[in-house]
Amino acid sequence: MAAPGIAMEINCQSNFKLNKTEKKFLRKQAKARHTLLRHEGIEAVSYGTQSLVVANGGLGNGVSRKQLLPVLERCGLVEALLMPPNKPYSFVRYGTVEESKNAYASLNGKEVVDGLGQKVILYLNFVEKAQWNEFEVQTLPPGLIVVEEIISSEDEKVLLEVINWTEDTDNQNFQKSLKHRRVKHFGYEFHYENNNVDKDKPLPEGLPAVCDSFLEKWLAEGYIKHKPDQLTVNQYEPGQGIPAHIDTHSAFEDEIVSLSLGSEVVMDFKHPDGVTVQVMLPRRSLLVMTGESRYLWTHGITPRKFDTVQASEHYKSGTITNDIGDLTLKKREIRTSFTFRKVRHTPCTCNYSLVCDSQRRETPPSFPGSDREASQLEQEHVHRVYEEIAEHFSSTRHTPWPRVVGFLKALPAGSVVADVGCGNGKYLGVNKELVMIGCDRSKNLVDICRRRRFQAFVCDALAVPVRGGSCDACISIAVIHHFATPERRVAALQEIVRLLRPGGKALIYVWAMEQEHNNQKSKYLRGKRISQGEKGEIRSSKSTDGFPEQTCDVSSQNAASSLTSIDDIQEEEPSSKKAPNSELPIHTNRTSFHSQDVLVPWHLKTKTSKDKPVGPLDSVGPHGPGPMLHRYYHVFREGELEATCQTLSDVSILQSYYDQGNWCVILQKV
Known part of the structure; x- marks a missing residue:
């Protein structure tokens, strides 16, 4: 060539x-x-x-x-x-x-x-110069230590031989084959359905005898303070991992101790504020979690076949540094972990009561008591946020959602269609044979639509300045869930119906609380990120916040074993700040929803002109770390969107379905 x-x-x-x-x-x-x-x-x-x-x-x-x-x-x-x-x-x-x-x-x-x-x-x-996002130097979460070469290679071989994966296949108290790994329990069985143990039903044989000498030695050397009585052995094939989690406070004492055998791995620790730290666990190393790292930070292993590690041979454990001149990929091998715990027989009295199941009161969060309070909540955690993140948000929204495209392309040529809450206008140009108009509460998003030569204007979805009965169809994609009370959600739907002519159709998408449906995880949870960095889950829409409506693909390391190309380029998730005072729970991105009314973090990237020489190439971050903002969402339970639509007059529901983390309806004005 x-x-x-x-x-x-x-x-x-x-x-x-x-x-x-x-x-x-x-x-x-x-x-x-x-x-x-x-x-x-x-x-x-x-x-x-x-x-x-x-x-x-x-x-x-x-x-x-x-x-x-x-x-x-x-x-x-x-x-x-x-x-x-x-x-x-x-x-x-x-x-x-x-x-x-x-x-x-x-x-x-x-x-x-x-x-x-x-x-x-x-x-x-x-x-002229290299450019990348700056990475902060990270330290281990408080209370976490990694002890290298805690056992010899001979001891490692003995421990691995003790676990016979061909035995006890019919005894589910001992061995389970989970979706992402094989697991075996000793001392007490860990019940994954409630993340706890039955303290009145210890397993008959206790921990393997070979573990006693190691545990006594670690006690004597001060690495642990309690002798464990529960052991979970996990075996990971390359590409397998374990979801981010916190070991249940009420189930176990402070110390969680994990021995890595067979292969090294990178484990991800995440603070509720969004800060993520990658920790290298070398082969034959001991991970000890106490205090904050045990009770407050989630830990998990992202399923992938490679880890990003330091290239230097002298580097072994600790956090992955920000020296991009010394990073490479390490292929995973079969890893077996021995995780030791001490079963707790009294309620937990840790200092982290907000996340402690022993201390947490199961009271619903305080919701707006009036329409005025709801409006203020939406102003603070919807309108203001989208106005601030508009450019960044738009840069993560490229690929139209396929079934929305199908709805629009099935409409007759010349149909007048309103996109209520059009965002950056990615649906406005899908079908050139339609007459489409868009509206959004965010002026900055509407400005982006206009730059793209789309017809769009600023308005509130509760009061669209368009003559009633003038639209052949409407779409409302990921909008209704931003209204803070049932009454306001009904009013927003009623406004869409008002715009339709008799016989006109509307397509509505809202986030689903059920991110696992029909035994399948949504792509929001699967996080089909297939690059190899800390937050490189790939999404065909290149979203950075785990947006169910958009996610065909991260954020935060990569979740799949296949890999991505320059066409699927991702952005880093910068450091975060605490949310403003609010009684609403803050959702952790890429995890299941535990409350219907939540604040969802958005990690804003801001422009910076800071030049900083690093080595032989200049480093300047085009998007520096910005604030963490929080958007309000009411995530819908199964059947809730249909029930809400059934309260509307002159409407019939033609179709309802679940689409990758969204509940969706197609309704018709009669």
Whole structure:
């Protein structure tokens, strides 16, 4: 292929000389360049420099430092290779401009093999400087320690041989095959349906005798203060993990102790405020969680086949650093964990009463007592938030929801359609044969619609300034759940019905409380992020907050074993702040809902012009850490949306269905 080496220098007059393959390459390269600029703020230049951005050559799509560096070094002296975590690109700086040009000419369009043996195509562009989001230096959660080489390799072998996975397959008190791993219990069976143990029914044989010597030694050395009487053994195949969770306060004493055997792994710890810390657990290491890390932080293992780790051989345990010049991928192997606990026989009296099941009072949160209070809540946690996050929100909303597209494309040509709560207008241009108008409460979102040459205006969904009976159809996608009382939700639906002509149809989407339906998890929970960084779950819509209506794909490490490309580029989740005073619970993204009325965090990224030299390449974060904002949602239970629609006059429900974390209805005005 002759063209790639001078791809950016070809003018329109010479395009007729290119063959079909070369033209396809140029389109792909231009798309990669556009994607990096739009989503990451990485601006390519049309002249040769010492630095290149390598699209598809990143940790985020399964290409490790060990795989990429030799390829780059064939073209010259590599002064620096910077690989940001969970990004499907990297930066390389050569010793001279000529070497960089050589790489540009030789490697553009070159296939390399990723960690799973799959081929990816590299697209290179010149840059003046490398750009990526800054990462804060992280420390271990309070009360957490990692002790390396706590046992010998001989002891490890003995412990692994003790667990015979072929025995007790018919005795569910001992062994279970869960969806994500195999598990075996000793001392007491852990009941996953209520996250607790039956303290009156200990298992007959207690803990394996071989564990006694290790536990006595850890007691003597001060690593633990209580001798455990419960053991859960988990075996993880590569690609398997365990959902984020907190061991039930009332079930176990303070210490949770986990021994990692067979393979290292990265475990994710997350504070309720949204701060996430990745902790490396080396093979034969002991993890001890006490205090805040045990009672307040969730811990879990993201299901994936690779972990982002430090490339330095001397690095073993602790948090993954922010040195992107020293990150690579490590392929997981079969890992077995021995998690020891001491069963608690008295109520928990920890200092974290808000999350303690022994101390928490099961009283419903305080909801607005009047329409005025509801309006104020919506103003603070809906209107103000969307006005502030509009640009960032819009950058995460690209792909229309398929069944919404199907509804719009099934309408007759010339139909007048209103999109009530149109956001950035992504549905307004789906069917060019319709006459579509959009409205939204956010002026900044409406401005984005207008920049895209869509017809849109600002208004409240409770009072749309459109003549009644003038629309053939309406859509309301992820809007009704932002109203804070049943009366206001009914009023919003009634306003949509008012706009319809007799016979007109409306499609309504709201978030579902049931994120697991018909034995299937929604994509919101599955988090189909398939890059390899901390928060690189991939979504085809590139959402950053786990938005059920949009999620075809993270946020926070990646949840799938396959990997992503530059077309699915993700953004990092910055540090967060505490929410304003509110009695509403703050939902943890990518977990099941435990309350119908919640505040859902949005991690805002803000523009920054801060330049900070880091090593041989300049680092500047195009989107620096911004505040954490909280949006109010009322998530609907099964049947609730239908029941609400049935209170409307002159309406029949044509269809109701569940669509990936949303309850949906199609209604018709009669």
